[in-house]
Amino acid sequence: MATEHPIELEGVVKTFGDVHALDGVTLSVPAGSVFGFLGPNGSGKTTTLRLLTGLARPTSGRVSVLGRRPFPAPPALLSRIGYLPDVPRFYEWMTAAEFLRFSGRLFGLERSVLEERIRALLELAGLAGVTSKIGGYSRGMKQRLGVAQALVNAPDLLLLDEPTSALDPLGRKEILDMIAGLRGRATVFFSTHILADVERTCDTVAILDRGRVAAQAPIDELRRRTGRHRVLVGVDDPARLAAAVEGRAWSTEVELAGPFVRLTVGDLAAAQRELPAVVAELGLALTRLEADELSLEEVFVDLVRGGR
C-alpha cells in the first residue's frame, strides 16, 4: 500500500505522570524522503519513535504509520518497518549471522533470499567473517549490527534512533552513505543530535524541543526562515571594521575570525549595500566580501533558544 506520508502525527501528547514527554506533536513525513528528527536530549525523540513502532501508545492525538495505527502493532505493519533503537540489545549468545537469520525468520523470509541478504548486510556492517558471540562486541559493532538487522526485511520505512552515535568516523560515513542511498526507495526517519549528519544526509528536518515541534521544513527553507544570514568580510584591519559595524541596525552579531570579520545580519540587502561604504569611509582595503548561509547548528540553536 503506497502512502503519501508514511508517518503522520497529529496533536500527539504522551505523558508519564505529570511529565509531558510530547506536548501536541504534529508531524508529517513525505514518502521516499530522508527525514532528520533533531532535538536536544530529553526533547522527546525516543518517545516519538516508541510511539511509531507500537512499543507505547499516545496519551492523546493520532499516530499513523504507513496508514495504520501502530498500537498495538499489527504484524502486517511491522513487516514493512525496520527499526534501530538508541541502544540496541541482542541475544548475546548468538553470533551476528545468527541474529540476522533469526530476525529474517521472524519476517518469514525465504531461506535463499535470507542467506543472500545476511551476507550483504554483514558486509555492510563490517562484520563479515566475525564468528564470535555478540556478547563480546564493542558498542560500535553492536550499533552496526543494529543497523544491519533493521534492513534485513528491506523495509519501506526505516526508523533509526541515533544510528551513528557509537560509530567511528569511517563507520559513520558508511552508514550515512547507506542511508542516503535509500532515498527514493524507502522512507528514512532518523533521530539524532549530530547536526552534521543531518546536514549531510537529510532533505527535510523537524526540530523537537521540550515535546513540541519547533519547526519542520526542508533544510534550505529552514535556514531562510530564520531571517538571518552570514557575511564574511576581509579587510586589512578587521578590528576597526568590527567596531564600526557594531550596533548597526542590520547587524545582529559581529565576530573577529583571524583576518576576517564574520557578521550575522538580519537584513542581507542592507548589509551588502552599506558595508562597502563603511569600508571606504574607514579607508580600509577590501579583500573579500562573501554572503554565506547559517549552519544547521545555528538554525537549531536559534529555534531552540527562541522557544525558551
Add this chain to the structure above:
Amino acid sequence: MSGFAAFARKEFAEIARTWRIWVLPGVLVFAALSAPALTALLPTLVERLGETPGFSIEIGEVTALDAYGEYLGNLRELVALAVLIAYGGLISGELRGGPAVLVLTKPLSRPAYVLAKLAAQALLLIVATAAATALCIAVTAALFEVGPVADVIAAVGLWLAYALWLLCLALALSAFLPAPAAASAAGVGVYVLLAVLSQFGFARPTLARLPTLAGEALAGGAVDVAWPLLTALATAAALVGLAVARFGRREI
C-alpha cells in the same frame, strides 16, 4: 500467531546454549541421584549416630519405595521452588534492558511471544523430569531393586502437572511484575499458601491437593485426580490468558 515458530526455535536454542540447560535439569538430576543415594546411606548414618552415648534411633529396612518417596519429596519442595525462582523473569527478564524491543518491533505477535516462551520451558520441564525420573529408577534399581515403577510414574506425572501449573503461575506473575525477584517471591507465597490450603478438607478437590495425591499414588493407593487436574487445567489456562492479555497491552 505470527512469528511463533521462529521465536520458539530461538527459545530452544537459548535453552541449549545458555545457563538454562544447567539450572532446572541440574536440580532435577541432583534430586534424582541424591534420593536413592541418601536412602541407601541412611542406615549407616543412623548407626554412626547410635554410637553417640545417650542417643538411639532405630529404623526399619530401607527399600526402593523409600528412595522414590525421597525423590518425590525433593520434587515437591526443591524442584518446585526452583521452577518458581528460575521463571520469575520469564517475560520481564527480556524487557529489562533485554532484546525484547528489537524482537517486538518485528512481526512477532505478543501472544506468540508469551506462548513460545511457555511452550519451550514446559517442554524443557517435561523432558528433564522424564530423564531425571529414569535416572532415579536406574540408580534405585542398582542400589535396591526396581520397585513399583508404575506407581512412581503415576506419582511423578501428578507432580509434573503441578509443576506445569507453577510454570504458568510464574509466567503470569512475570507478565504483571516488572522485577523478576518480586515475581519469584510472589510465586513462592502462592506455593506456601497452596501447601497450607491442601491440609483443609474444602481444598481436596482442587489443584492444591496434587502434591499430596502424588504421594498417595506412590504408596499404591487409588486416587481420584479428576477434579484436582481439572481445576489445575482451568486455572492454568486463566493464568496464561491473563499473561497474554497483560503483555498484549503493555508499553515497552
